[in-house]
Amino acid sequence: MKAEKKYKGLVTKKFNEFYVVEINQNKNFENNKKFLCKVKKSINFQNQLVFVGDEVIIYQLDLQSQKATIESVINRNNLLERPSVANISNIYVICSVEEPKLNLSQVNKFLISAEKMGLEVSLVLTKCDLIKEEKRLFLIQKFHNWGYQAFTLNLNNENDLKNLLTELKKKKCSIFTGPSGVGKTTLLNKIIPGLNKKTSPVSYKIKRGKNTTRNVELFSLSRKSYIVDTPGFNMQTLKIDIRELPNLYPEIYKQVVDERINCKFRNCLHINDEGCNLNKNFERYKYYKEMIEFSKSHYCLIQGD
Ligand SMILES: Nc1nc2c(ncn2[C@@H]2O[C@H](COP(=O)(O)OP(=O)(O)O)[C@@H](O)[C@H]2O)c(=O)[nH]1
Ligand SMILES: [Mg+2]
Ligand SMILES: [Zn+2]
Structure with a gap:
């Protein structure tokens, strides 16, 4: 193997200037x-940074020192x-059915913020x-x-x-999100052998109130499948343009795209x-309306600045 040969690789971890x-x-x-x-000095990427999850070309491999x-x-x-x-491909919104109790309005918010990222x-x-x-x-039916x-x-x-793991192994790169205390760390510990991250009971978490910051890292589940280990990826800061909302609800965009319903106005908020x-006879419609109201006030706030 010649030293100057180039290879394609995946950045799985980053600390300081090392990858x-x-x-x-x-x-x-x-x-x-x-x-x-390290990143090649001469190019400096014109401020284009390299992130975990990036596919990169590496060269000058030293097999001895790796x-x-x-x-x-x-x-x-x-x-x-x-x-x-x-390069995340899939978002899994994790919620517990009890302790803490399932909160449908909150699930709705997590789902639409995940949808906003345009991923599965x-x-x-x-x-x-x-x-x-x-x-x-x-x-499940709900x-x-x-x-x-x-x-x-x-x-x-x-x-x-096992079922979840089989699913994750089919996906390129998955990330978990969800409220605190639902068991994300517990799940990651089971999925990634030897990870052994600290979990904490819900009551303790609320008192503690802050996340320890830690570097994000990718773990391979199979040759082509990775999962992101992150302590607190959450999407509470929801900034959604009201016009985007209908596209974030499968119940709505399926009607628009698959059934090709035609509202009089193209930017109909339904x-x-x-x-x-729009056939409004679906369970989440009330949460949709709630989000429209939420976004209206949010939108006004931004406009007022
Ligand atoms: N009963 C039950 N408790 C769980 C389950 N998964 C996690 N827990 C508990 O829920 C608490 C919070 O778990 P943790 O993984 O730290 O949640 P995270 O904040 O989402 O990372 C811990 O006390 C866990 O032992 C589960 O499937 N069933
Ligand atoms: Mg955790
Ligand atoms: Zn409409």
Whole structure:
């Protein structure tokens, strides 16, 4: 292998000016596939930073010390903020059914902020060991009606975890989000062997009130599948343009795109608009209206600045 040969890799970790780049698609690197890299000095990327999740070209590989240099960034489909991570394909909104109790208005907000990122969105309902089987099935159906596949997790049922893991392994790069105390860390610890991150009971969390900051890191679940380990990726700061809202509800955009309903006005908000043809007979419509009101006031606030 010549030293100047170039390889494609994935940035899985970043600290200071160092990056860990994994070469996963190349048979020559089965055993030593992780390289500690710095970014090539001469280009400096014109302020184009390199993020965890970026696909990069590396060169100047030193197989002995497992060091290399990042030459360039390729293919960035998207970039999430706080934590900064590139090329996420799937967002899993994690909510518990009890402790804390499921709050539908909150689930709705998490779902639409996830939708806003333009990624595939799914739901995971944790702590199903605390509810009856009928309730679990009822919730799966409910969220199906909302347009989402809901995975359910029961701590005492290994199959639940297996099903979710099988799903995650089909996805390129997944991230978890959701309220505090729902079991995100617990789940990550089970998915990533040896991770052993600290979990904390709900009551303790509320008192503590702040997240410890930690660097974001990607863990591989299979050759082509990763999961983001992050302590607190949350999307509470919801800034949504009112005109965007109808596109964030599967119940609405499916009617518009698949059934091609035609409202009189192209920018119809589907509230009391004249000539609106949306079938409003779906469960989440009341939360949709709630969000329209929320966004109106929010929008005004921004305008007033
Ligand atoms: N009963 C039950 N408790 C759980 C489950 N998953 C997590 N917990 C508990 O919920 C609390 C919060 O979990 P944690 O993973 O720290 O939540 P996070 O804030 O979302 O990361 C801990 O006390 C966990 O032991 C579950 O499936 N069932
Ligand atoms: Mg946690
Ligand atoms: Zn309409």
